[in-house]
Amino acid sequence: MKTLIIIGIIVFIGISVWYAKRNDVSALYKSETSEISSEKDNPVDFGYKNVCIAVKTDNKKRISEVLQLKNVQPSNWKNGIETAYNDGIFITPQIGQWTLAVGMKLVNDANLENINKLENILNILSSEFGEAQSFGTHRVVEYHHWIKSVNGKTTRVYSYIGESGENFKAYGELTEPETDLNLFNSLSKEAELDEYWEREDLDYADEELVMKIAENWSVNPTKLTERTDIKNELGIIGK
Template identity: 60%
Template sequence: MKVLIIIGVVLLILVSVWYAKKTGANSEFHSKNKILVVSDTIDNAVDFGYKMVWIAVKTNQKNRLAEIINLRNFKEANWESGIETAYDDGVYITPQIGEWTLIVGTGIPNKGDSQENILELANLVNTLSAEFGEAQFFGTHRVVEFHCWMKSKNGKMERIYSYVGESMESIKVFGDPTEAEDGLNLFNSLSKDAENEEYFEREDLTYADEILVMEIAEKWSVNPTKLSERTDIKSELGLAGK
């Protein structure tokens, strides 16, 4: 019986590889005991953004970005397979979008959604901006109402806002609001005003949501929900990995 099971598994893997080659996908890498198919057929940009985290960096040095974030087993990949990998606990370094390249994926370990990982995330963003001039992080997930953005220039963090609506908790608020945040009175449970219980009943506060994250991303660099509308995306492959 065990021999039959082993033979069946081997046949399944062989069939999967054959099918991937037949459909034009020409590279695979293993993740969590399954084969992820990555296509190198250049395609059009794929919109993303919701329930996702990403870093915008002003560069097109993809291999250097992969080195800095310690991306492993990465392969050249087009938009469709790259974004699919990004949503499947992987990371995709996109083709160049204007001046920017995005590092996107739920596989980014530090997402800025807790006190434990936001410092490491900020250090990574600072490292990227120190080498490339500017780097930004964005994250959003509507289930727990986690919303975050940060901007760093020349290795120095200028702005961080990270908030989890489910617990009504500001994870980190740092720096002056940017021009993109003009007119917003963002909720801040870390402020002195929040020491008074009446603060949480105020009607003039702005509570971040996924739409606001996209609006700030668009004003700072790239709105990933509007990629299909852009005409300045380089016709090239990105890198997908873990």
Template identity: 45%
Template sequence: MKGINMTIGIVIGFTVIIFLGFLMLKGRTTQASPNISDKVLETKNQTVPDLPVGFGYKCMWFAVKTDDKAKIARILGIKNVKECNWKVGIEKAYAGSIFITPAIDGWTLSCGVGLPHDGSEESIYEVKELLQILSKEFGEAQFFSTHRIVEYHCWMKATDGKVSRVYSYLGESGENILIEGTPIGFEKSLKLANTFSDEAKDNKYFEREDITWADEELVMKIAGEWSIDPSQLDKRKDVAPSLGLLGQK
């Protein structure tokens, strides 16, 4: 009988230990769940400041020398403007909206496939008008666009209300859409394709190895020299969490 009682006692003891362990584990899980829930909510809440998110490929953007996001929104004619963080803003920009970023190194970027540019010559002139207005207001404004599927690449620059440089190339047709002004900075070291030139009348021109044909990496490099390379923003460690503006054209 004594042995039986001892066995029962041991079983009861183990049961109590297991039960207490279960309660402790449950308590820890309950304490941790609010943090997990908060993180989920944070990623969905566009008003929570966050760090920069890289973009640029298959997109278009203005770079303006100012930190006045609201005035940029008015000049670009953006509607339904609301504060928004990087994560949601960039995601929406690729879905048709326009995201105006917080200022970085004195530059504010306005990006999104909803901007008025489809690669046509008409839309290029529309962008030129906006650059003239933006640069007259803020001193300097730039525009960049790149589309991987049709291999369309474009960059423009304006200072004090005057457009000084336009370069656009459509790889799908193998021709430039519009070229204005002379190369700036890094461009000078390249022999950029110019299908309007007399040289291009010779078919061998398109086989020359000394000709530089625009691609998306070149767009990023020029953007980085002129102002900001947006494809590298997520690598920045010197930018504090912040909010931009989100709207539609």
């Protein structure tokens, strides 16, 4: 009999704890998290050591769908950028005519396969919204890329990794400020000659060039705090 009473007490305590967590503790945690992430704040500059997509639209929901994001929720700039530099994606408030999606997870590894996947995503987005772009930098392996897609077709892509001194892909007409440079291209016919690799007049991609191109094409994410055309709204985060 005592054993049954003890078991009953344990079960009752267990149910009570579960119920309390469900209705009070969990609710409190969700409330605090929501309050932190949904409190509007000022834009945060970013850009280096990350990857972003720029889409000519204010439709964050559709961008998240194309990126197949899960666990989507509202987020302010601070939490959003922190997420982007960790394990998630942040879709920003509208910046002029553009909305950015940022996060290293957009390109898990620097290789041709992932560049092609990213290019396909841009083509899907630009087929719906007219134009989509991507910019990426990573100092450790000296990885850099810029890609532009218009009306569902890639018009320019340049991807380079300094660690191995090679391009994964280089396609399309040069754009400003590329036209003023003699960009290294390991995929070019010139690069088939040994002399090409000894030339001293070649220019190599770096993170500053990536930001200059981003500024020329759409949005320079390192200068967001200087802008006055950023919508006072929340972005969204997801994984």
